[in-house]
Amino acid sequence: MNNFAKVILFSLIVILAFVLFANVYIPHIQPSPPPAEETIDVGAMTMDKFIALGDKVFNGKGTCTLCHNAVVKRAPLLEDIAAKAMDRIKDPRYKGKATNAAEYIEESEREPSAYVVAGYGVTGTNDTVSPMPVTTSGAIGLSDVEVKAVVAYLQNLAGAEVTVEIPRGVPAEKKEAQAQPAPAKNVEEAVNKYGCGACHKIAKIAGAVGEIGPNLSRIGSKKTEAYLRRAVINPNADIAEGFLPGMMPQDFKDKLTAGELELIVGHLLKSR
């Protein structure tokens, strides 16, 4: 073998060894996918759902568990934070304005340095500055609803009474989110925009294969236009046999544009 071939072979073997090392020797870890940007429907939210949302934010988008976990203990554990909150507020080192547990937890998310648990401050600041990022800004960027949902989750986790209130009314960010999307141009866009396909099977729409709600792929042969329109804007008016009322979002009457409603109803009528 000549030198050129030997050198090439040697180099390829080295690269192959590195690839094998990176693929075989070290464990396979699939990094978590980017957090989804979803609009939260506060209107239909029950307290259980609100706590579940907090759970999701706490263990996901909020990245809280990177530090607040029992293994690495980069930050204090939060299992009993709701129970401890009152002691913290009474601590002379406390710098915040909270008067109860819910306020304290929310304040900690917004101003982490209001109270720094002893031993967890930034080195050299004598526990006056917290290394925790402000959860409402930067790469985490929790919304007001999400901040409060985390409070509910943590209160529930501690076995305490959940006193935080679900922010009712239309929060500013939601209004913005509603104002932003352009009206759908065709029925496929409209169906995808409102996620109908997640629960219903709809003819000729890719991905609309849900089974939580009634199958709509032949609905046009069974129901009238008026029935279908009513079923979208007031879902509980008629409930198909074998399905429960209250499952379908109640606010399509506020969300859909007239054009979108016509697109969807028209499409369903044609689905025979």
Add this chain to the structure above:
Amino acid sequence: MTMPSVYGFLKKKAVLACILTAVFCAAAAAGVSITLPAGSTASGVAYAAEQSGGHSPAAVEAKGTDGATQPSFQPPPKLKASDYPQIRGINGRVLVWVAAQLHLWFAAFVLAVPIFVFVIEALGMITKDKRYDKMAYEFIKVSLSAYSVTAILGGLLLLSLVVFYPDFIKYLASIFNSTMLAYAFIFFLESASLYIYYYGWHAMDRGFLKWVHLTIGLILNAVGTTLMFMANAWVSFTMSPHGVDAAGVFEGNVWHAMHNHLWNPINLHRFVANIAYGGSIVGAYAAYKFLTSKTDEERAHYDWMGYTANFLAVVALLPLPFAGYWLVAEIYAYSQQMGITLMGGSFAWLFITQAVIIGALFLSANYYLWCGMERSHGAHRYTGYIKYIAAVILLCFLVWFTPHTLILTPAELKALGGQYHPFLGPLGIMPAKNTAVNIMLIFTFLSFLLYRRANLVAVVSWARQGSAVQAAIMTAAILNIIVLGTYYGYYTNTVYKVASSVPQVASTLLVLVSCMVIDVFMFKGAREVGPLKWGKMPERSQYALFLLAVSFTWLMGLMGFIRSGIRQHWHVYTVMRDNSPDAFTPTIGYAAKVVSVAAVIFMAMVIFIFWLSSLSSKKQEGH
């Protein structure tokens, strides 16, 4: 003034100017944050250009359309998946990734070579050894052919970004357009000085003209470094945006955007790494030339060239961990979350891979030194020790090879079944690794000391006691490192575990400095056993140089992935979200494959370029 004194005067001046400029470059590279007046540092040049340019065109344009007195800028658009052009059969992210990586490899090479060509040319002038000059010329010739390829790849990178990420590049351009213009102009300066430096080599090879030539080399380096700093500013802006508000609206001062939090750490890290990288590529070039040499004279030349290049690469490699440490510390300071993404979570395993490759580099560097001892007549006095050094270094490497305890996200913990890697023992934790790496450094240094004295016989009367003192320093240091590593690493709390690594590193540094000082005095005026037999190297030794070059290339690619990857699903961290279908972070295994494919493409291109330059030299010989 008579001619000689004018010459002498100019010579002194030139040296002074060189030193001053070098100091400025070094200061700029080291990220000295003292506020020098604009224009006085290399990075300041860009600032000065900015200042004299007045308002950036974007600002003026915005003024014109809005009719407002304040320049107004748009926030980055909120993108949807449909905003990213898709071309069937081409993965845009992979294309951008590979183009960027290839551009970076070539750029690192063409920026690094002039740095040590300058040093070698200066060495040749000081020592009056013609070999240096010949080698410097050969180096610059190699980099010249790579230069145009660098520019072409830069163009490819820009094109692929414009095609696949139009809105992202539009946003960046709206902030940096003025520096992009300056960049084009400085690129022109770089080309001009490079061509004058190369083509004027023989025309300006004596007397005063040689000093002019050296100064052109310095200008070439200053301009090249400025270019890199400007490109670094764009890159570091996407990691730690500055000069924009929380929504990403540009505040109008491009210097603020350039001088963002991570700019100088990245500048320093890339500057040092480039030198190590350039050295390794030239080393591989020399190794190949050595293997294919027909005459002993050629072999001697390329052996020496390979040795020098390898030496430069390893010397530049040594401070790199410190530059890296600074960069990571600044990442933590900028964003705790980004820091944890970097060192915890799935990226942490990337550092295990890095550690293993660096360990392999140490092994090969030692191996090359041991083979190199065959060049000298007096080496047989020391060859018996090599097997012990090899055993210790191998042992340290194995400790380092053991995957270490990681900070993982809970989801990853579940996937892995506990925080510990299945193969993990107590050797996997950080104190063991710190201990291993420090001992590895000391023994590598010992290899180097033995190599140094292989051909020398000390003439000072205290030579034996001197060696005894050196041995004592090393013994004490190793004991100290082991005690710190075991006692504080295993029997105390985390704070002490981390803190004990500082005296460990300090012990190593103390050994390096004090033993070297003793060595220099001990071998002052030492008698040589015989002339060094350059070229008398076994062929297998050259493969250490190939291993160095390939590992550096691959490692750089992997580190490029993490540099870009820690932004996660952001184009510009916290400011402009990446909503493309490819916004997810790939696994390390996947990244390793992409990097490997890119590395093979790079190798093929390098071989082609070297082949081209060998054609031109054959032609010269023929005429």
Add this chain to the structure above:
Amino acid sequence: MKSIITYFVALAVCAMVFLLLDILLFNAQGLSFTFKG
């Protein structure tokens, strides 16, 4: 013989130097050099 004596004397001196270095560097990090941890 002379170099062996030199070695052990130097070793003792170096041990002291490194101990001092450890104390200094632990103190610089706000920790006391102690065997209790």
